[in-house]
Structure formats: structure tokens, C-alpha cells
């Protein structure tokens with residue numbers, strides 16, 4: 001027998017399992033049954049195109065065989081099985097995306113035993129080591145004649161060798177640890193215990209889980225699809241178990257949505273909103289889609305056509321009474337019935353999120369923190385639900401430091417006469433909170449929303465208004481606040497200075513004007529009505545080279561001492577070189593204050609130094 005070591009991550013997970021103080025150890029059976037059930041589905045799928053892989057008369061099933069004398073429990077399935085290489089890849093290593101990140105996070109947080117965390121990644125198979133000190137697996141892949149034996153005590157290595165096996169499928173023998181009820185280890189050679197655990201965790205598995213032989217043979221699970229049962233008769237715990245079965249998550253769903261469509265086109269849907277964003281949410285080849293059943297038979301594991309892409313965090317099942325059993329992926333994309341289901345499901349999910357946001361704000365906040373960006377994606381993609389999705393968004397706001405607000409609440413707080421919803425965009429809350437663009441708005445008690453995520457600005461191009469109020473950037477166009485003290489006279493007086501600055505800064509800005517929005521800062525940069533924000537421009541540049549730099553407008557604060565001093569200097573016609581330096585200084589200040597990088601930081605630093613020295617000598 002050849003001895004191999006587990007992959008680094010697999011070993012870490014194994015250690016977590018073996019030293020787990022998690023008391024609910026019986027779930028090992030759920031995990032092994034779930035793997036067996038998956039393997040049976042896979043064999044059935046394969047046989048659709050390669051009928052030789054499954055004899056019509058062979059019943060697909062999962063068998064439990066306890067042996068009290070030997071203290072073993074054997075679990076067999078006649079599913080697809082594994083080749084030797086698959087055993088090494090699937091059991092000896094963990095290839096799942098996200099596992100490494102999860103383990104690193106786990107370490108960083110200094111958590112000892114965190115079952116929810118462990119479970120999120122489907123460490124399923126290793127949970128056997130919570131109850132067994134030695135695990136033996138013999139498996140034969142459908143279509144192959146030889147089998148593979150795999151043995152491990154979970155100590156970091158495993159043995160592997162070719163073996164004989166009469167039937168295709170997998171047999172796992174657990175050499176059980178001593179019973180220790182305090183530690184949550186029950187007697188898993190006791191039929192009553194097994195029956196209880198199966199009922200509790202795996203009742204809905206669609207393949208029979210059998211025990212006993214000949215006349216004694218019994219099926220432990222009802223196999224009744226949970227979605228076909230009346231909602232009022234299914235407990236929350238049962239829904240949660242089913243959720244874990246299909247997601248390989250160990251936690252509970254944040255929200256369960258069950259419904260039945262009746263009439264000419266019948267189907268049942270059972271959807272779950274998970275508590276945490278799946279790790280592969282933003283990976284191109286991440287797992288997405290719902291399970292599609294036709295008349296209680298699973299026909300597709302990940303059917304993407306059932307939900308719009310932005311709802312890809314939703315997990316669940318759709319069982320249709322009317323689709324053909326041999327429906328292909330291509331056909332599904334064009335199927336009109338499916339398009340109708342998708343529309344209906346999207347509405348259901350959005351409605352239930354709206355309801356959650358209204359009835360349980362803290363839970364909704366948790367959801368939003370994880371999945372918020374996807375809802376914004378939805379606003380661009382799902383015209384039907386756009387209005388509702390808008391009510392689901394949350395933004396930081398100048399009204400309440402550290403908190404977020406909905407657009408609805410914002411509108412509720414709008415001052416009399418306020419016509420638009422104001423927002424400022426930038427890199428982070430910290431940056432925009434201090435932005436000079438906000439000064440007049442804050443001063444006059446207007447609330448400004450913080451758009452600090454990449455998608456926020458794209459949002460604006462898809463949203464004309466919310467409850468009749470347009471979205472308006474505080475750093476674009478003319479400021480719509482009246483500032484009586486800055487009347488035409490001031491502007492007239494300052495026109496000479498503006499012209500001068502314009503000439504000096506010609507290569508940076510397209511216009512210099514007196515500001516209506518500044519109160520305490522000397523200058524700021526604003527965009528034209530239709531311009532991109534500098535934040536957006538930077539993002540675009542990162543994504544694509546050759547985006548031309550936009551020139552913006554420099555606004556000056558006529559009451560600020562720095563501006564007045566410059567104006568005096570100009571009127572006294574003092575040295576031009578210094579005036580030029582002052583202009584550059586102002587431009588740099590405007591960039592820094594809004595969180596934009598300086599084009600030539602070293603030049604700016606030198607300039608500041610020179611000005612300090614000059615002030616000392618004056």
C-alpha cells in the first residue's frame with residue numbers, strides 16, 4: 001500500500017474535525033449520505049448518455065450496515081464511484097476555491113472550533129473523523145473494472161492501493177470511536193440511533209437509505225420531497241436540514257421561500273437566501289443556479305436559467321410538472337415556460353427581501369452587508385423589479401455618522417424645497433465625509449449620500465429618479481444652493497483672479513469660477529453636468545488603458561483668506577512666478593481634499609516646502 005500525505009489545507013481541516021468540540025457529531029451521517037446521494041444522481045445522469053453504465057434493474061440506493069461486535073458502521077452506495085486519481089483529488093486534497101482564504105481568516109480570527117465556518121466549505125467527508133478513528137473507503141468508478149482502497153486514521157497521511165470490488169460504487173467503513181454521550185458520540189451501531197439520525201437529517205433524500213437484509217430490509221427515509229409537502233407542515237428545522245443538504249452549508253438559511261404555482265403550468269419552488277455570501281459569488285466559474293427537478297426527478301444540478309444572474313446567491317429547488325424529462329441546457333435557455341418561472345421567482349425573492357427589510361431590519365442589514373452589490377447589479381439588469389430593488393439599497397450618509405440609510409428614509413428627511421437626492425462619490429466614507437464639496441450642503445442642513453462602491457456611480461445612469469426626486473452629484477455642475485452673500489458683485493470682483501488662475505492652470509482645468517458650495521475650504525474641483533467623477537475615471541482607467549483625462553472646473557471660495565491674499569497680490573501686480581506657484585498649490589490642495597492622487601506628488605511637496613521657507617523669511 002502506498003502512503004501519501006494530505007494536502008496542506010485538507011490536513012488543517014482534518015485537524016479541526018478531529019479536535020472538534022462540536023457536540024452535534026451525528027451529522028457525519030448526513031454528510032456521508034449526502035455524498036452518496038450525489039454519487040447516485042451522477043450515475044443516473046451519466047447513464048442518460050451512456051446507458052451501459054447503469055443496468056435498468058439495478059435500484060440506486062444507500063445501504064447502512066452496522067456491526068456492533070466489530071464496532072463498525074459501513075455505508076455503501078452504488079453511485080458513480082471514483083477512479084484512483086479521483087480519490088486522490090477529491091478526498092486527499094481540497095481543491096475548492098475559497099478554502100485557503102477561509103482557513104487563513106479562521107486563523108487570523110483566532111477561532112478554535114467554529115463548526116459553521118468549517119461547514120461552509122463542505123468538508124463533508126472529513127466529518128467521519130469526528131466519530132471514527134479509522135476510515136476505510138473502497139470505490140469503483142462506473143465504467144471501470146478495478147477499484148481503489150483508501151485508508152486513513154486522520155493523522156496527516158493516508159494509504160491507497162488497487163482493490164477488488166464486485167459492484168460499481170463506494171463503500172465506506174467507519175471504525176467507530178468508543179461511545180461517549182457527553183462528547184456527543186452515540187452508538188452508531190444501534191439501528192434505532194441510525195434511524196433517528198436519518199429521519200432527522202436526511203429524510204428528504206430522494207434515494208432510499210436502507211438497513212437490514214432480506215425480509216428485514218427497511219427504508220429509513222420517507223423520500224418525500226420537502227417542497228411537495230404543505231408549507232405549514234414542514235418545520236423550520238426540516239427546511240434548514242434540506243438547505244444544508246443541497247448547499248453543503250452548515251448554517252441555517254437567512255430566509256426560506258416556498259411556493260407553488262398552480263394552473264396551466266405547474267411547479268413548486270423552494271428557495272433559500274443564505275446567511276453568508278458564497279465564496280464563489282464573484283468567480284466566473286462559481287457554482288450558481290437552482291436544482292431543477294421534473295416530476296420529482298433531479299434533471300439538472302445547476303440550472304442557471306431559473307434566476308437572473310444578480311440573484312445567484314439564492315439556492316434551492318424548482319420542480320416542474322410540465323417540462324420534458326430530457327430537456328437540455330440549450331433548450332432551457334429558450335424555453336418560454338422557464339422564462340416565466342424566472343420572472344416569477346425573481347419577483348418572489350425581491351418581494352421577500354423587501355418584506356425582510358421591513359420586518360427585521362438588523363437581519364436585513366446583515367444580508368445587505370454580504371449581498372448588497374448584487375442588488376445594485378440587479379437595478380441595471382432587472383427592469384421589472386427596479387423600483388423595489390431601489391428601496392432595498394442602503395448608503396452611508398452625512399446625516400448619521402457610521403450608519404446607513406435607505407433612499408426612502410432619505411426622502412422622508414428631505415427639507416422643504418429640496419428637489420434632488422444629493423450624493424457624493426469617492427473612494428471611502430472617510431474620504432467623502434471630509435470632502436469640500438459637501439460644505440454648503442452640510443452648512444444648510446441638507447443630507448448627502450455617500451457613493452463609495454464601484455457600482456454606485458453606474459447606478460446613477462440607470463436611475464432617473466426615486467419617488468420623483470432626481471439623483472444629483474454635489475461635485476458636478478453648478479451648485480443649486482442659494483448663497484446670497486456671494487452675489488454678483490463678489491463674482492465680478494473675483495473675475496480678474498479667476499482669469500489669472502485659468503491661464504496659470506490651463507493644462508489642468510477647463511474653467512475657474514467663484515464657488516457657491518465652499519464654506520471652509522479655499523478650493524475644490526467640480527465636474528461638468530455630464531462628466532464622470534474622478535473616482536469613476538480612475539476605475540475606468542484601471543480597467544482600460546487610453547481613457548482620456550477629463551479637465552474639470554476649479555471653484556474658489558472668495559471668503560477664504562488664501563484666496564483673498566492671492567487676489568491682493570494680483571491686484572498689487574507682484575511677482576508672477578510666485579503667483580504661478582500659488583495657483584499650482586491651490587490645484588494640488590483641491591485634488592488632495594477630494595482624495596485624488598496628485599499627478600506629480602514630489603513637485604507638490606517641494607512647492608509646499610518652498611512656501612514655508614518664504615513665509616519664515618518674510
Ligand code: ADP
Pocket residue numbers: 031035036039077079080081082090091121122123124125126170248
Ligand atoms: P462535497 O460533498 O462538498 O464536495 P465532501 O468532502 O463531502 O465535499 O466530498 C468530497 C468529494 O469526494 C465529493 O465532491 C465527491 O467528488 C467525492 N465523494 C465523496 N463521497 C463520495 C461517494 N460516496 N461517491 C463518489 N464520490 C464521492
Ligand code: MG
Pocket residue numbers: 031034035122124125248
Ligand atoms: Mg459532501
